Amino acid sequence: MRRYLSVAVMLILAAFLMFIVTGLTFGNPQYADMDDYFIQNGQEQIATNNIVTTIVFDYRGFDTLGESTVLFTAVIGVAMLFRKFTGGEYDEDE
Amino acid sequence: MLWNxxxxxxxxxxxIGISIILLKKNLVKIFMGLNVLTSAVNxxxxxxxxxxxxxxxxxxxxxxxVMVMPTPQALCLTSIVIGVATTAVLLAFAMLLYRMYGTNDVEAIRELRG
Amino acid sequence: MMRMSKIVRTCADLMYPFVVIFGWYVIMHGHLTPGGGFQGGAVVATGAALVIVAYSYQEITSMLKKAVLMVQESTGLLLFIGAGLGGMVLGFPFFFNWLANSGSLFGMSVPYGPNPGELNTAGFLPLMNIAVGIEVWGGLTLVILYLLSGLEKGEA
Structure with a gap:
């Protein structure tokens, strides 16, 4: 019963999303002023050919700082989860 | 219909992603559905x-x-890295749950915990 | 103590330097071609995963130390923040690109338009690419090693 309900909800959701999506236009973004600015001025301001790297590391550098912190925290979390549980209560791994 | x-x-x-998350019982398959959903967003x-x-x-x-917009690609790069990080933590939790309860079935785990 | 056959181990040994060199190529040319720190670091970590698949867990932990990888990951993040802080010493704001168009290291300027590309450009972006590459290399290898150490005895 719950399975059929889930399938019905999913079909309704997919139909709703499809109805929204058919109204979008593909290949012609309307508000591209910021990206045009980056493409026009990125080479002269940052002296970089790769505009995506320019945005990732310079225009949105704080974004990448948070991203690196998230990756670091995830690795620390995995290391914390897989420490050895046998032995003493505060047993160090290795 | 083919224009977009x-x-x-x-x-x-x-x-597909939300269906996998709703219908599957195995934790690893649920995380696979989460990754499919991440791919959809990207x-x-x-x-x-x-x-x-x-x-x-x-x-x-x-x-x-003529060049495509660079900002969505930069944001998508961020999204991919964060998806990798969350997947690593979720898989670690799945392995710990399997080690403690002997199963990855979400309903069995829920019954075990009351 | 499960390890692959001698053919697989030899092929992994042969392929590992090439994978690492390709990963560092992707990192170093991140400001000229598609790629960058995250992608190149993931490629280098794939080389480590190749060795991990070929050998057993005991042999892996003698080759790749977890403490060394942890130090490597922390060093990458500290280098990243340090590259951002370097401009503050000279009076610029935090995360200002203090090396671009300066004429010194990575300081050549680039005119607008398509060009064949010059490695000695882009200010501190190559430094940040290297820092993030080191961090992702250590971090992803560490994740794989810890997930492998979570297996029961006899499975690894």
Whole structure:
């Protein structure tokens, strides 16, 4: 019963999303002023050919700082989860 | 219908991802559904920034001056890395749950905990 | 103590330097071609995963130390923040690109338009690419090693 309900909800959701999506236009973004600015001025301001790297590391550098912190925290979390549980209560791994 | 095929693919991927999350009982399969959903979001971000006949926004030996929007690609890069990080933590939790309860079935784990 | 056959181990040994060199190529040319720190670091970590698949867990932990990888990951993040802080010493704001168009290291300027590309450009972006590449290399290898150490005895 719950399975059929889930399938019905999913079909309704997919139909709703499809109805929204058919109204979008593909290949012609309307508000591209910021990206045009980056493409026009990125080479002269940052002296970089790769505009995506320019945005990732310079225009949105704080974004990448948070991203690196998230990756670091995830690795620390995995290391914390897989420490050895046998032995003493505060047993160090290795 | 074919004029915005990538958006239709986004809807299909979203439906598949949410269906896997709702219907499957295995934790690893649920995390696979979460990754499919992440891929749907990434494809949507990239498809929004596409410009007709554009190339990747890299000027090294660029054959054409028309370029796609670079900001969605940068945000998608962030999204991919964060998806990798969350997947690593979730898989670690799945392994710990399997070690403690002997199963990855979410309903069995729920019954075990009361 | 499960390890692959001698053919697989030899092929992994042969392929590992090439994978690492390709990963560092992707990192170093991140400001000229598609790629960058995250992608190149993931490629280098794939080389480590190749060795991990070929050998057993005991042999892996003698080759790749977890403490060394942890130090490597922390060093990458500290280098990243340090590259951002370097401009503050000279009076610029945090995360200002203090090396671009300066004429010194990575300081050549680039005119607008398509060009064949010059490695000695882009200010501190190559430094940040290297820092993030080191961090992602250590981090992803560490994740794989810890997930492998979570297996029961006899499975690894």
């Amino acid at each position: 095929l990538p958006f239709i693919a986004v809807v299909l991927l979203t439906a 494809l949507f971000i990239i498809a929004v920034g596409y410009r007709e006949g554009g190339i990747a926004p890299i000027f090294t030996n660029a054959p054409s001056p």
